[in-house]
Amino acid sequence: AYGMRSIGGVIEILDYMEKYSPNAWMLNYSNPAAIVAEACRVLRPNSRIINICDMPIDLMDKMSRMCGIKDRRELQYSYYGLNHFGWWSKIYDKDGNDLMPKIKEHMAKNGYLDGIEHEAGKEQHVEESWIHTFGKAKDVYAVDPETIPNTYLKYYLYPDYVVETSDPNYTRANEVMDGREKKVFGACRDIIAKGTAKDGGFEPDVHANYIVDLACALAENTLERFLLIVPNDGAVPNFDPTAMVEVPCIVGSNGFEKICQGPIPQFQKGLMEQQVSVEKLVVQAWVEGSYQKLWQALTLSKTIPSASVAKQILDELIEANKDFWPELK
Incomplete structure (x- = not known):
C-alpha cells in the first residue's frame, strides 16, 4: 500500500x-x-538516483558497541539481500580481525539489545516496538546462526509473533506520532522560538549522518564503502540479475561500484526470490493498473497466510487509498 x-x-x-x-x-x-x-529501475533506468536505507547502518552501530568499537565506519563487511531483508556474512575491524564470533555470542543471548546505547538522547529508535524488535532478533538469528540478520526479517519469519504482540488500537504509526514525531516537531518549535539550535539538546541520528556521508563521498570522491540498493547485475551471481539488491558499494564522484558478494545460500536465496517477486509485482500493478498483479503480490508475501486473506486486504486497501493509488482494473 505504501509503495503504491x-x-x-x-x-x-x-x-x-x-x-x-x-x-x-x-x-x-x-x-x-x-x-x-x-x-525507478523500471520507469527511469538511466536516472542518477541512489537508493539507501539507514537500518543496516543503525545495526552496525549496535554491533560496533558490542565489540567496543567507537565508530561503525571502521567495520569492513559483506552483506547481501533486499531492502529490510538482508544478512551480514562477514564483519571485520579495521585491522582485519574477525568480529563475527563476538557478535554472534551477543545475538544468541540478547539479539541487538546489547548494542543499544542508553545515554539520554543518543538512541535512534526508543519506542517500545523497537525494543521488542531488537530483542526478537535473537530468534531471527537462530534460524540461520551463520549470518547476522536485519531486524525486519521478524515480520517474514515470525508473523504470528508480530500479530500476537501488536495492538490494533495503538499501532506502530500511533507510537511514532506520539513519540518520535512529537519529539522532532517539538524540537523544531523550540528552535524557532529561541531563534537558534544552540544548546537545544537535539542531535542528528544515523539517518542524518549516513546521507551526509554519502553526499560527501560523491562530492569529494572519498571512495568509501556504503550499503546501497542497486541493480544486481552479478553482485549476487546466483540471483535474479534485474533484482534491486542491497550490497556494499564503493562511492566516489562518478557514482558507485558494486562489490561482488558471491553466491548466497539456498535459504536466503529462496526467501529473497519470493520477496523480490512481491516487489516486482507491486511495481507492475502500479504501471499496468492491474488488480490481478497486486493480488498476486499480496498472496506471495510471507506476512499474509492465503490468497483469500490477500484479496480481502486488497479490497480494503483499495478503498482506503482511493485518493492516492492509480485505478486498478
Whole structure:
C-alpha cells in the first residue's frame, strides 16, 4: 500500500531534478525503499538516483558497541539481500580481525539489545516496538546462526509473533506520532522560538549522518564503502540479475561500484526470490493498473497466510487509498 502511494511522487521529483538540475544525484530515502527502487529501475533506468536505507547502518552501530568499537565506519563487511531483508556474512575491524564470533555470542543471548546505547538522547529508535524488535532478533538469528540478520526479517519469519504482540488500537504509526514525531516537531518549535539550535539538546541520528556521508563521498570522491540498493547485475551471481539488491558499494564522484558478494545460500536465496517477486509485482500493478498483479503480490508475501486473506486486504486497501493509488482494473 505504501509503495503504491510512493511511486508516483518519487518519479515526479526525479523528473523535476532531471529537468532543472540534470547533473545532480538524488539520494533517496523514500520508503518502502525496495519497491521505490524497483519502480525507478523500471520507469527511469538511466536516472542518477541512489537508493539507501539507514537500518543496516543503525545495526552496525549496535554491533560496533558490542565489540567496543567507537565508530561503525571502521567495520569492513559483506552483506547481501533486499531492502529490510538482508544478512551480514562477514564483519571485520579495521585491522582485519574477525568480529563475527563476538557478535554472534551477543545475538544468541540478547539479539541487538546489547548494542543499544542508553545515554539520554543518543538512541535512534526508543519506542517500545523497537525494543521488542531488537530483542526478537535473537530468534531471527537462530534460524540461520551463520549470518547476522536485519531486524525486519521478524515480520517474514515470525508473523504470528508480530500479530500476537501488536495492538490494533495503538499501532506502530500511533507510537511514532506520539513519540518520535512529537519529539522532532517539538524540537523544531523550540528552535524557532529561541531563534537558534544552540544548546537545544537535539542531535542528528544515523539517518542524518549516513546521507551526509554519502553526499560527501560523491562530492569529494572519498571512495568509501556504503550499503546501497542497486541493480544486481552479478553482485549476487546466483540471483535474479534485474533484482534491486542491497550490497556494499564503493562511492566516489562518478557514482558507485558494486562489490561482488558471491553466491548466497539456498535459504536466503529462496526467501529473497519470493520477496523480490512481491516487489516486482507491486511495481507492475502500479504501471499496468492491474488488480490481478497486486493480488498476486499480496498472496506471495510471507506476512499474509492465503490468497483469500490477500484479496480481502486488497479490497480494503483499495478503498482506503482511493485518493492516492492509480485505478486498478
